[in-house]
Amino acid sequence: MAKPVSIEVWNPNGKYRVVSTKSMPGTRWINLLIEQDCRLEICTEKKTILSVEDIIALIGDKCDGVIGQLTEDWGETLFAALSKAGGKAFSNMAVGYNNVDVNAANKYGVAVGNTPGVLTETTAELAASLSLAAARRIVEADGFMRAGLYDGWLPHLFVGNLLKGQTVGVIGAGRIGSAYARMMVEGFKMNLIYFDLYQSTRLEKFVTAYGQFLKANGEQPVTWKRASSMSEVLQEADVISLHPVLDKTTYHLINKESLATMKKEAILINCSRGPVVDEVALVEHLKQNPMFRVGLDVFEDEPYMKPGLGEMKNAIVVPHIASASKWTREGMATLAALNVLGKIKGYPVWHDPNRVDPFLNENAPPPAASPSIVNAKALGLPVSKL
Numbered sequence: 001m002a003k004p005v006s007i008e009v010w011n012p013n014g015k016y017r018v019v020s021t022k023s024m025p026g027t028r029w030i031n032l033l034i035e036q037d038c039r040l041e042i043c044t045e046k047k048t049i050l051s052v053e054d055i056i057a058l059i060g061d062k063c064d065g066v067i068g069q070l071t072e073d074w075g076e077t078l079f080a081a082l083s084k085a086g087g088k089a090f091s092n093m094a095v096g097y098n099n100v101d102v103n104a105a106n107k108y109g110v111a112v113g114n115t116p117g118v119l120t121e122t123t124a125e126l127a128a129s130l131s132l133a134a135a136r137r138i139v140e141a142d143g144f145m146r147a148g149l150y151d152g153w154l155p156h157l158f159v160g161n162l163l164k165g166q167t168v169g170v171i172g173a174g175r176i177g178s179a180y181a182r183m184m185v186e187g188f189k190m191n192l193i194y195f196d197l198y199q200s201t202r203l204e205k206f207v208t209a210y211g212q213f214l215k216a217n218g219e220q221p222v223t224w225k226r227a228s229s230m231s232e233v234l235q236e237a238d239v240i241s242l243h244p245v246l247d248k249t250t251y252h253l254i255n256k257e258s259l260a261t262m263k264k265e266a267i268l269i270n271c272s273r274g275p276v277v278d279e280v281a282l283v284e285h286l287k288q289n290p291m292f293r294v295g296l297d298v299f300e301d302e303p304y305m306k307p308g309l310g311e312m313k314n315a316i317v318v319p320h321i322a323s324a325s326k327w328t329r330e331g332m333a334t335l336a337a338l339n340v341l342g343k344i345k346g347y348p349v350w351h352d353p354n355r356v357d358p359f360l361n362e363n364a365p366p367p368a369a370s371p372s373i374v375n376a377k378a379l380g381l382p383v384s385k386l
């Protein structure tokens with residue numbers, strides 16, 4: 001028998017019971033649900049990561065939909081429990097859904113939502129921040145200053161890397177990877193090399209046009225190259241940022257062998273998912289190559305770091321905050337709530353998950369659709385014609 005879990009209740013007499021496993025930023029998502037006759041229960045348990053047992057207790061005997069988090073294990077057990085309680089809607093409050101077994105959701109006919117687009121620029125900005133912080137050794141220098149070690153300007157003090165004219169490498173040039181590439185190319189006049197399973201024509205066009213602009217103004221034009229393999233990117237780039245989805249093709253993409261092919265003074269950024277990098281191999285590489293630097297937002301066994309990582313001066317580590325801007329987090333909450341609401345109300349699925357702006361406009365009612373359902377096709381859900 002699962003232990004009861006503490007909750008806060010909104011609109012107790014609502015017809016549809018929706019559960020959110022965490023409190024989420026903003027109030028728009030709450031209002032949108034209660035205006036549409038939902039009784040909303042928000043879990044108020046103090047512990048950060050809820051167990052499967054906790055979530056089963058939250059689902060209870062009758063539940064129409066759940067908004068969950070990327071830290072939760074949404075597999076067979078939870079989808080079976082949700083389906084038994086009459087629920088057909090789940091949404092992660094995240095764009096990544098590697099914590100969700102979509103096949104299990106399909107088996108129980110549960111729609112799985114995610115929150116693309118609203119976090120693209122925010123996440124790319126954190127990847128750019130880590131790139132700059134690593135290149136210019138900002139965290140090390142800050143620690144030095146606070147420790148009272150600064151006793152005057154010196155020619156060799158915290159010398160780092162100039163980005164201008166260097167090559168930025170992007171692995172996974174989807175929404176976030178492309179936004180990051182544009183920031184680094186336009187902001188720092190870096191050349192681009194990227195690897196993705198698909199061609200990113202818009203990104204290529206952008207770099208070409210910016211290169212032409214620079215040339216017309218008497219500056220060195222920036223260039224782009226689509227690599228035919230990931231190893232080409234690792235060998236050629238000075239700064240490499242990882243932005244693929246996590247699946248079996250990207251697990252430990254960066255490992256002992258691939259690290260060995262990178263430049264000794266390269267910078268590696270990971271704002272995708274921890275297991276894309278073999279963290280044990282990375283720690284060893286950082287020890288052997290003091291001029292190699294990393295900026296990590298995600299870790300292989302979150303919330304833990306592999307032994308030794310926290311002591312490395314050439315590593316910058318932050319706690320999975322890439323999407324943590326107020327606008328983005330409130331928007332993620334809105335999209336997640338609307339994914340669940342849309343399925344409960346029988347709305348179609350939005351036609352383009354890359355263009356979710358209409359759902360984020362606070363001055364207008366959202367479209368009658370679920371913004372992004374990743375298994376819409378498998379479940380045969382209708383698509384909005386708007």
Ligand SMILES: NC(=O)c1ccc[n+]([C@@H]2O[C@H](COP(=O)([O-])OP(=O)(O)OC[C@H]3O[C@@H](n4cnc5c(N)ncnc54)[C@H](O)[C@@H]3O)[C@@H](O)[C@H]2O)c1
Pocket residue numbers: 095096097116117119123171172173174175176177195196197198243244245246249250271272273297298320321322323
């Ligand atoms: N750190 C964070 O807080 C944070 C925030 C947002 C997203 N993310 C992660 O970033 C990922 C990407 O998000 P997005 O919105 O850009 O998704 P996206 O689907 O637009 O982009 C992912 C890209 O990866 C590519 N890809 C897939 N397999 C590949 C492979 N084997 N090699 C190279 N490229 C491959 C895809 O073709 C696609 O272009 C998410 O899945 C999530 O895990 C993390």
Ligand SMILES: O=C(O)[C@H](O)CO
Pocket residue numbers: 070093094095096097119322323
């Ligand atoms: O996948 C995601 O959305 C992130 O990891 C959290 O923003």
